Amino acid sequence: MSIKAINEEFLQQVESLQMLIKNNVAGLFGGNRKSKTFGSSCEFADYRDYVAGDDITKLDWNAYARFDKLYLKLYLDERQMHTRIYIDASRSMEYGKSKKAEQAIKIAATLAYLSVCEMDKVSVYVIREKSLEEVISGIVGKEAFISNIHKLNEIEFGGDSYISDAILPSKVGHGDGMSVIISDFLTDNDYERAIDHLANKKRHVFCTQILSREELNPLTRGKVHLFDSENINKTYRKHVDKEIAKAYKAALNYVTGKINDFCAARNADYLLASAEDSVFEIFFGKLVEMGVLK
Amino acid sequence: MTFLYPLGLLGLIGIPILIIIYIIKNKYTEQTVTSTYLWTLSEKFLKRRIPISKLAGLISLILQILIIAALSLAIAHPVIVMPGAAHEYCFIFDISGSMNVEENGETRFEKGVGKIEEVINDSLGGSYYTLICVDENTAVVFERETDKKLAIEELNRVTPGYASADITDAVDVAKGYFTNNAGIKTYLITDKTYQNTNNVEVINVGSQVDNHALSDVNYVLNGEKLTVNGKVISYSGDKTLTLELYLDEREQLTASKTVSASGEFTPFTFEETVTVSNVNSVTVKIKEEDALALDNQATVFNLKNENSYKTLLIGDSTFFLEAAIVTVSNAQITKMTSAEYEQNPNVSGYGLYVFDGVVPKTLPVDGTVWFLNVQGSVPGSGFSFQGVVDPEYAIKLEKSTSTSSLVQKLTYGVEGSNFIVSQYVKYGLYRNFTQLYTYNRNNAMVFTGTSERGNREVVFAFDLHNSNHTISIDYVALLKNLLDFSFPTVVEKVSYECGENLEVNVLANSDSVKIISPSQKETYLDTSSVIGEYTLDEVGAYQIVMTVGGAEKVYNVYSVLPEAERTPVQTAERVEIVGEASGSGLNGIYDIVIFLFALLAVVFIADWGVYCYDKYQLR
Numbered sequence: 001m002s003i004k005a006i007n008e009e010f011l012q013q014v015e016s017l018q019m020l021i022k023n024n025v026a027g028l029f030g031g032n033r034k035s036k037t038f039g040s041s042c043e044f045a046d047y048r049d050y051v052a053g054d055d056i057t058k059l060d061w062n063a064y065a066r067f068d069k070l071y072l073k074l075y076l077d078e079r080q081m082h083t084r085i086y087i088d089a090s091r092s093m094e095y096g097k098s099k100k101a102e103q104a105i106k107i108a109a110t111l112a113y114l115s116v117c118e119m120d121k122v123s124v125y126v127i128r129e130k131s132l133e134e135v136i137s138g139i140v141g142k143e144a145f146i147s148n149i150h151k152l153n154e155i156e157f158g159g160d161s162y163i164s165d166a167i168l169p170s171k172v173g174h175g176d177g178m179s180v181i182i183s184d185f186l187t188d189n190d191y192e193r194a195i196d197h198l199a200n201k202k203r204h205v206f207c208t209q210i211l212s213r214e215e216l217n218p219l220t221r222g223k224v225h226l227f228d229s230e231n232i233n234k235t236y237r238k239h240v241d242k243e244i245a246k247a248y249k250a251a252l253n254y255v256t257g258k259i260n261d262f263c264a265a266r267n268a269d270y271l272l273a274s275a276e277d278s279v280f281e282i283f284f285g286k287l288v289e290m291g292v293l294k
Numbered sequence: 295m296t297f298l299y300p301l302g303l304l305g306l307i308g309i310p311i312l313i314i315i316y317i318i319k320n321k322y323t324e325q326t327v328t329s330t331y332l333w334t335l336s337e338k339f340l341k342r343r344i345p346i347s348k349l350a351g352l353i354s355l356i357l358q359i360l361i362i363a364a365l366s367l368a369i370a371h372p373v374i375v376m377p378g379a380a381h382e383y384c385f386i387f388d389i390s391g392s393m394n395v396e397e398n399g400e401t402r403f404e405k406g407v408g409k410i411e412e413v414i415n416d417s418l419g420g421s422y423y424t425l426i427c428v429d430e431n432t433a434v435v436f437e438r439e440t441d442k443k444l445a446i447e448e449l450n451r452v453t454p455g456y457a458s459a460d461i462t463d464a465v466d467v468a469k470g471y472f473t474n475n476a477g478i479k480t481y482l483i484t485d486k487t488y489q490n491t492n493n494v495e496v497i498n499v500g501s502q503v504d505n506h507a508l509s510d511v512n513y514v515l516n517g518e519k520l521t522v523n524g525k526v527i528s529y530s531g532d533k534t535l536t537l538e539l540y541l542d543e544r545e546q547l548t549a550s551k552t553v554s555a556s557g558e559f560t561p562f563t564f565e566e567t568v569t570v571s572n573v574n575s576v577t578v579k580i581k582e583e584d585a586l587a588l589d590n591q592a593t594v595f596n597l598k599n600e601n602s603y604k605t606l607l608i609g610d611s612t613f614f615l616e617a618a619i620v621t622v623s624n625a626q627i628t629k630m631t632s633a634e635y636e637q638n639p640n641v642s643g644y645g646l647y648v649f650d651g652v653v654p655k656t657l658p659v660d661g662t663v664w665f666l667n668v669q670g671s672v673p674g675s676g677f678s679f680q681g682v683v684d685p686e687y688a689i690k691l692e693k694s695t696s697t698s699s700l701v702q703k704l705t706y707g708v709e710g711s712n713f714i715v716s717q718y719v720k721y722g723l724y725r726n727f728t729q730l731y732t733y734n735r736n737n738a739m740v741f742t743g744t745s746e747r748g749n750r751e752v753v754f755a756f757d758l759h760n761s762n763h764t765i766s767i768d769y770v771a772l773l774k775n776l777l778d779f780s781f782p783t784v785v786e787k788v789s790y791e792c793g794e795n796l797e798v799n800v801l802a803n804s805d806s807v808k809i810i811s812p813s814q815k816e817t818y819l820d821t822s823s824v825i826g827e828y829t830l831d832e833v834g835a836y837q838i839v840m841t842v843g844g845a846e847k848v849y850n851v852y853s854v855l856p857e858a859e860r861t862p863v864q865t866a867e868r869v870e871i872v873g874e875a876s877g878s879g880l881n882g883i884y885d886i887v888i889f890l891f892a893l894l895a896v897v898f899i900a901d902w903g904v905y906c907y908d909k910y911q912l913r
């Protein structure tokens with residue numbers, strides 16, 4: 001079932017959001033940012049001593065005339081970044097009254113918009129089973145965004161998803177921007193390999209874990225037989241009492257903490273968002289709190 | 295243990311039913327969640343539980359089984375039977391006047407009630423309780439009552455009396471119970487000390503208290519000089535008391551004086567000059583308060599005033615009659631000539647109507663009627679006019695020789711041997727009359743009876759001027775007897791001791807006689823009998839309201855606390871139940887239903903707590 005999360009109203013919200021945070025992006029996005037390496041753009045950066053083998057066209061002859069020494073002019077390298085957004089399209093993202101899928105699409109769309117505003121290239125993928133489906137492919141600019149973003153509404157959620165198995169074989173780029181993984185990460189599947197892989201590819205990784213209110217604070221009590229929406233064979237049969245509720249909270253903290261720690265160790269960002277949070281709450285609340293937005 | 299209502303145990307059937315329902319209902323709720331990943335993972339974080347915690351899910355069931363069991367048992371009303379542990383109790387409760395003595399804010403009577411309640415409450419179920427209350431009478435309030443609550447309720451309905459108590463009667467009644475059951479425990483609750491108390495346990499609620507009292511208050515009014523005499527006593531040692539004198543129940547103090555009272559009766563006298571022509575009542579009060587207020591005041595009413603009557607004399611020459619009536623009675627006389635009567639024949643509101651030579655148009659609606667030389671028939675009177683007889687020689691009347699009590703009473707003190715009349719009226723009698731004097735046995739000359747309306751009648755068949763009667767000594771005696779017959783003395787005396795019988799002479803044509811006690815309790819006496827009796831059971835002023843022909847006559851008497859009850863503690867007669875007491879008791883019943891209900895309440899609250907705990911996510 002597709003989610004009609006992207007509509008005119010939402011796009012207006014995103015536009016206003018972009019205007020509000022226009023000057024506050026602290027390195028989250030690339031686009032027309034200057035790279036740490038010196039390149040061949042027109043913008044002067046510095047001088048260094050000439051060494052044999054250097055391009056003599058970069059020599060500053062005026063400086064040679066004044067100092068009688070060869071200096072090479074250095075220019076900032078300027079590259080276009082490529083933001084790749086991966087959306088977990090498993091059944092757990094969409095089951096029941098959960099709004100996780102809708103939230104995932106909204107976050108993806110918002111990040112995509114912020115990226116195109118920075119003149120980055122944006123691709124959106126769906127992780128389905130062990131493969132990726134490209135929903136939006138390398139769009140640049142707002143016009144392309146407007147004309148393509150509705151495709152997110154057509155994402156079908158269902159089945160299982162294997163993040164690492166899907167991302168590892170795919171073309172993820174190298175050092176050219178940010179990779180965003182949006183999932184509930186409620187799986188034993190090895191998503192860690194995917195993060196490692198992206199980090200090794202010099203990509204800035206941003207993991208967004210979306211959980212529903214019921215998952216964050218379950219009210220289930222008494223004798224229950226729970227069935228997994230993704231796999232009917234996975235069940236849980238217990239008399240849920242105070243102790244089990246406590247254990248659940250501990251398990252939740254363990255899972256979120258584990259992802260957070262893993263991301264932190266790889267200089268990646270991690271965001272835990274409730275499916276019921278608004279986009280404003282996420283971007284102005286949590287991301288500011290995390291220091292991603294200032 | 296036994297059950298009073300074993301059928302209640304049928305409720306235990308509910309337990310298996312509950313278990314079956316529990317098994318049927320006790321299913322796991324199936325629910326699909328987005329992911330069971332966290333739930334499964336939570337197992338690793340679950341603390342190791344103690345085995346008993348596995349029973350947690352069964353707590354509600356266990357509690358509900360307990361509720362059904364407790365409820366069923368409670369309905370079955372289990373009792374533990376303890377042979378010989380219970381007893382039969384007989385309480386002789388002295389509720390005489392002295393039990394009204396107040397000590398530390400509590401009267402002896404209240405203290406006694408508390409003691410009896412204590413014994414009843416401390417006794418084991420299965421016991422029997424009998425309460426005998428004694429004041430001037432002995433009354434069994436309840437007999438062999440088994441219900442503690444009912445016994446205490448009945449006990450609390452008892453009110454203290456004011457009269458003296460005759461314990462002997464009550465002990466005789468208690469002996470009857472002892473004869474039936476020698477194991478009975480007999481208690482006497484009193485404020486008096488008794489010499490021999492064999493088989494009777496005395497609970498003495500009395501103690502030495504401060505008390506003083508008045509006694510024998512009376513007065514004499516001689517012209518304007520009022521002399522009030524009485525006695526005063528202090529039971530708790532010598533003290534100086536202030537006596538206050540009030541007249542006619544007015545609040546205004548007439549006089550006061552201080553007297554030194556001791557343990558013996560000390561006389562006192564007030565001598566006052568009063569301006570009023572008459573005094574209706576004299577009240578003496580002791581100003582100082584003590585433990586028993588009932589004996590600190592005494593009122594004496596004017597007996598003469600209580601028995602005074604309004605009399606209407608109708609006639610043109612009533613001198614002899616008026617003089618005689620005033621001499622021998624308290625009548626307040628109003629006179630009316632025959633011409634005035636013609637103008638107002640329906641006159642009413644008098645106790646006595648005397649028609650002297652005047653034929654009444656109709657009988658008065660109220661009061662006694664005397665006819666003297668009435669030369670005409672009066673409808674409803676019971677006799678008819680047959681003519682005037684004017685004999686050639688004066689005739690001699692014959693006094694009745696009847697031995698009837700009425701004739702004897704009416705002719706008391708009358709010699710009657712020389713009663714001469716020169717002219718008389720002949721009447722035909724068609725109702726029963728008592729003839730006092732006759733002539734030739736066929737002519738009724740002086741007779742009495744009642745009219746159709748019930749009014750008493752006295753008839754003289756001659757004019758007093760035509761007889762020698764008015765100059766005879768018999769005249770006054772006969773007139774007094776007839777006035778007594780016409781105006782029976784409603785109350786013979788005005789001062790009584792509480793517990794005495796008040797005798798009220800009911801007027802023949804009385805509509806009602808009402809006694810109003812000091813506590814405003816109203817009692818109506820039977821007007822069909824000549825004398826109505828009433829036991830004075832309160833201390834204070836009583837009113838006797840007699841309604842005659844729509845008019846009310848009010849009489850006052852005063853009831854004082856009996857002298858025997860004024861002494862707070864006294865040694866009295868023996869209180870003994872002769873016989874060999876047996877130690878055998880009755881089957882004691884220990885009722886445990888209250889504990890079951892308490893258990894039921896606790897378990898119910900616990901189950902409710904468990905329910906709320908689950909329902910409102912407390913765990």
